[in-house]
Amino acid sequence: MKARxxxxxxxxxxxxxDALDFSRARRPNLELRRVNVDFPAWVVDSLDRQAERLGxxxxxxxxxxxxxxxxxxxxxxxxx
Numbered sequence: 001m002k003a004r005x006x007x008x009x010x011x012x013x014x015x016x017x018d019a020l021d022f023s024r025a026r027r028p029n030l031e032l033r034r035v036n037v038d039f040p041a042w043v044v045d046s047l048d049r050q051a052e053r054l055g056x057x058x059x060x061x062x063x064x065x066x067x068x069x070x071x072x073x074x075x076x077x078x079x080x
Contacts, residue, residue: 001009001019009016039047044058051061 006016006019009019047058047061051058054061056064
């Protein structure tokens, strides 16, 4: 499909899902990267207690807390 035809269909509110190949879609700056961090046992135990209290995993808790702190820092997201 040519770009102009795609644009016309889009502007008309037509369904375009069949015209797109989502198998190769990417979300820039949202790709996952693995990071290993070593914590003392007491920190891991505290994280586990907090995670259990909130009903989430330790990994989810760490991600949430780090993201919250980064949002508070001026210019932390300037590279995103």
